[in-house]
Amino acid sequence: MNNKILKLKVFDSSKKYEKYIKPQWSWKTYTSIIILIAILSFITNDLEIDFIDLFTNSSGYFIDIFSRMLPPDFSNFNKLTSAMFETIEIAILGTFLAIILSIPIGLFSARNLAPNFFVFQLARIITIFFRAIPEFIIAMILVIAIGFGAIPGVLALGFHTMGFLAKFYAEDIEHINKGPVEALSSSGATKSQIISFAVIPQIIPSFVANNLYILDRNVRMATMLGIVGAGGIGYELQSSFRMFEYEKVSAIIIIIFVTIFIIDNLSTFVRSKIK
Numbered sequence: 001m002n003n004k005i006l007k008l009k010v011f012d013s014s015k016k017y018e019k020y021i022k023p024q025w026s027w028k029t030y031t032s033i034i035i036l037i038a039i040l041s042f043i044t045n046d047l048e049i050d051f052i053d054l055f056t057n058s059s060g061y062f063i064d065i066f067s068r069m070l071p072p073d074f075s076n077f078n079k080l081t082s083a084m085f086e087t088i089e090i091a092i093l094g095t096f097l098a099i100i101l102s103i104p105i106g107l108f109s110a111r112n113l114a115p116n117f118f119v120f121q122l123a124r125i126i127t128i129f130f131r132a133i134p135e136f137i138i139a140m141i142l143v144i145a146i147g148f149g150a151i152p153g154v155l156a157l158g159f160h161t162m163g164f165l166a167k168f169y170a171e172d173i174e175h176i177n178k179g180p181v182e183a184l185s186s187s188g189a190t191k192s193q194i195i196s197f198a199v200i201p202q203i204i205p206s207f208v209a210n211n212l213y214i215l216d217r218n219v220r221m222a223t224m225l226g227i228v229g230a231g232g233i234g235y236e237l238q239s240s241f242r243m244f245e246y247e248k249v250s251a252i253i254i255i256i257f258v259t260i261f262i263i264d265n266l267s268t269f270v271r272s273k274i275k
Contacts, residue, residue: 065246072254073247080236084255087232090150090225091218094157098218099211101162106169107195112181113173123166130163135221139230153230157218168210169203176202205274212267219263223256 044051074080105123107113114120135156142152180198189197200207226234233252240248 068244068246069250071247072251073245074251076248077251080233080252080255083226083233083236084259086150087222087226087234088219088259090153090230090232091157091215091222093150093154094161094222095211095215095218097154097158098161098165098214101158102165102169105162106166107173109166109170110173112176112178113191113195113199123170127163127166127170130159131167132163133160135160135225136228139225139228143229148229148231150231153222153225153232156225156230157221161214161218165210165214169207172203172206172210173199208274209271212270216260216263216267219260220256 105126108115108119108123109127111120114123138159139152139156142155146152176199180202181194184194184198222230222232223234223237226232226236227238229235233256237249237252240246240252
């Protein structure tokens with residue numbers, strides 16, 4: 001932002017007037033920018049990343065790979081769409097499992113609903129633990145223990161995203177309006193009645209929005225979990241890369257993009273209806 005004079009129009013009930021302000025950058029702002037640049041420079045040097053070399057000497061390799069991806073090969077369209085549908089099924093089941101597991105943990109993770117400090121801390125530890133372990137690691141462990149297929153993918157997505165959903169639920173519960181809760185409490189309502197009639201109605205919109213976000217995310221992650229043998233279109237993507245069939249790779253990418261685009265628009269539509 002430069003230090004130009006900005007004109008703001010301010011309206012009130014009686015008159016319209018204009019006010020001129022001049023934005024000022026404090027020394028804290030400049031210091032923060034300098035520190036940020038220093039941190040980014042240190043990280044870049046520590047990782048030995050040379051962006052100039054990347055865009056000059058490696059650009060030919062990128063162009064070569066992209067040229068091999070055209071035109072997309074949809075000769076196995078039915079097989080690819082079937083694999084994509086399996087990926088969506090894995091994501092849906094994984095999201096449903098995460099919702100079932102995260103509801104009680106989310107309730108106990110909320111400070112205003114946890115029965116005691118020990119339960120609160122235990123629930124928080126569970127959510128942090130599963131958020132800290134990536135889906136890939138969980139899926140790899142389950143593939144070794146169970147074998148290839150959709151089950152490792154469903155369980156990996158369910159356990160990992162359970163940590164995120166429980167955290168979302170707990171934060172939403174902690175920020176609800178306390179009025180209905182206090183009114184029911186003063187009238188002698190039980191804990192379950194308070195949750196049913198004072199807590200849940202207030203968090204329904206965010207509950208649906210969070211679940212749709214996790215479903216959207218899980219569709220993308222289920223695609224990647226197939227690379228480690230957890231089923232879905234990710235397995236087809238890995239096979240195409242191994243066989244250097246870049247035309248099929250581009251076809252798979254297009255199918256994934258169209259699927260995510262449709263799911264994203266459906267999620268936006270549903271969220272707009274519940275506000």
